[in-house]
Amino acid sequence: MRPLYVAIGDSLTVGIGSTFFQPNFVKLYHRDLEAYYRTQIEQRVYAKNGATTEGIRHILAQPEVAEAVANASFITLTGGGNDFLKAGRKWMRTGDSSPIIEAAEQSMIHFDQMIRFIDSFHANNPNPFIVRVLNLYNPLFYIPNTNHWLEEYNKQLNDLERYPFVRVADIYRAFSGHEPQLLSFDRIHPNPIGYRVMAQVTAHLGLSFQ
Incomplete structure (x- = not known):
């Protein structure tokens, strides 16, 4: 039975922003896994463009x-x-930052629930596994305060590493200062080079079960 790679998430897992002929994050990371283990690895993708963390939890x-x-x-x-x-x-419309603070809090709750789900799903499976969570880059880097909020959020996201099978990939740092070169024409999603950077940063965390 072949090992299995499952990718879950939003448009970044779907690969929005890449082109038909260029591989996206999931394909690139899958390649890295197969190259490392020198075997074929099955791949399944469960993702939805536009999904919030609550939607991904569902x-x-x-x-x-x-x-x-x-x-x-x-x-x-x-x-x-x-x-x-x-x-x-909402913040840009009203100047009220409370929706951003609330979004960060809710997102963290949902991520924690997802990791606990995954942990419980594996309770009856003795085989080792790894989870890689990708933190957030800033497509709105040119707007004051947005970097500060994302840095605080990403810092909290690192707390998920209290689970021994979780590592958080620092996509924010990899993209910081290079956003114009790494974002696609919509200025929100990564382009093929951006997806390649995401896969490299994630693979660099280690592909083994250590």
């Missing part, structure tokens, strides 16, 4: 997804960007 709770996750050796999670974009629009 995806994860679906029986088919839960079963796949329970059998997966490798899991990646993307999310949070849509929570912030929705809250950011």
Whole structure:
């Protein structure tokens, strides 16, 4: 039976912003796993463009997804960007930053619930597994205060590493200062080079079960 890689998340897992001929994050990370283990690895993607962390949590709770996750050796999670974009629009309209603070808090709650789901799914599976959570880069880097909010949020996201099987990929730092070169024409999603950077940073955390 081949090892299984399950990718869960939002448009970054879908690969919005890449082109038909260029691989996205999931394909690139999958390649890295197969190259490292020198074997074929099955891949399943459960993702929805525009999904918030609450929506991703609902995806994860679906029986088919839960079963796949329970059998997966490798899991990646993307999310949070849509929570912030929705809250950011309200902030830009009203000047009230409370929606952003609330979005950060809710997103953290949902991520913690997702990791606990994954942990419980694996309770009856003795095989080792790893989870890689990708933190958030800032597509609105040119707007004052947005970097501060994302840095605070990403700092909290690192707390998920209290679970021994979780590592958080610092996509924010990799993109910081290079956003114009790494974002696609919509100025929100990564371009093929951006997706390659995401995969490299995630793989650099380690592909083994150590």
